[in-house]
Amino acid sequence: MRLSRYFLPILREDPKEAEIVSHRLMLRAGMIRQSSAGIYSWLPLGLRVLRKIEQIVREEQDRAGAIELLMPTIQPAGIWRESGRYEEYGKEMLRITDRHDREMLYGPTNEELITGIFRDSVKSYRDLPCNLYHIQWKFRDEIRPRFGVMRGREFLMKDAYSFDLTPEDARRSYHKMFVAYLRTYERMGLKSIPMAADTGPIGGDLSHEFIVLADTGESQVHCDRDLIERSAPGEDTDYSADLGSVVQQWTGKYAATDDKHDPARFERQVAKENRVTARGIEVGHIFYFGTKYTKTMNCKVQGPDGSMVTLHCGSYGIGVSRLAGAIIEACHDEHGIIWPDPVAPYRVGLVNLKAGDRDTDAACESLYSQLGNAGVDVLYDDKDERAGAKFAAMDLLGLPWQIIVGPRGVKLGEVEIKRRDTGERDSMTPEAALARILEH
């Protein structure tokens, strides 16, 4: 993409409404614009990031055996009355009336909808287990939206729903999602830690929040260093096996958010040198809720012995739009964003230091087309601006690689290549620069 033909409204100064760093940088880098409190438009650059995140989430859900579908944003009130949550949910639910005075709502979550679909379609235990997910916009009318995209009212969320015949089977389904989550965050270049969460009225040990570590995170967390150093299960994980032992490796170590922190237990359970207190952001939540909705909504299948069995369910959420903010919180410096390669909107920023100079233009055009042909996403700054402004903008955008092409270097047959994360810069021939990027 040529910057001269792109839509990328960069702000030089900080908008005053943005307090936290990810919000500031997303506005400045032209990723988002606020529409109203807690509701944002995603501009082209922001949308690319959102799509990258979404795609990683999707791939890991698919790998774990979940099946994608798409449910609507607007739901009828009726099914929420069936589950009893229409009255229960309160003002967080945005209620709407259509032209026929029918009561509708903008979905804050989809348990009712999916349970309804499943109930009407699946009648036999032979179709179990089943895990269905979608990636869809949700709306929760938060009392006070804040932190930009991190706590908006409208947000993009991946939510999966598992259906099983027995609690034991449901546990296996839960474990799959647990592992998929570890993999998902790691692929985005984040360090995530599962922490035991409130299980609500069901009880048990099957609810975890996934916290991403970031110095500017909203909540304080305490955990065993082993959890931070451990890497996620590999691509070769066999999701058809029971992953209980894998999950056990993670849940066996101490990890708690501040509100559930037990200092005495922390000291007893974790050796002094392994005690870590850090800040984090919640980016996912998984839980088993048993028959909560299947019972009230009468969702049953026929079991092997011919009897009708109420299904056991869990739900598994990932805040996709929130992750865009969370990643920036975890990955930035004083100059701007530092995108981890897998979620970067473009891999390479090609900087023409003297647009209009014949040799410099030619060198850039050549690199631009070669990178394009090699399937590398490039943002080419071909605008007629001063070098300083271009450097500042490129650092703000945080693309992993910069190739800097100026008349001075071109005379010597060289371009400069820079890694945004380490700041390392090297001069080399354009061919070598190309090779360096392609080998990564």
Added chain:
RNA sequence: CGGGGCAUGGCGCAGCCUGGUAGCGCACCUGCUUUGGGAGCAGGGGGUCGCAAGUUCGAAUCUUGCUGCCCCGACCA
């Protein structure tokens, strides 16, 4: 929902106290000079001063009401 604050061009702000018909920096347009870490000079375009009433000869400025947004707290993927 309790407490605090803000609303003036795309962004950041001054002007308001002490009413007289809107200004600064950045960004944008034109020209010239510049050109490797947010250039200089000259010229230019762009504003229902959040909305509505009121006071007044006259309101960005004073009064009242409303709306929007931000921050702190309780709540949350």
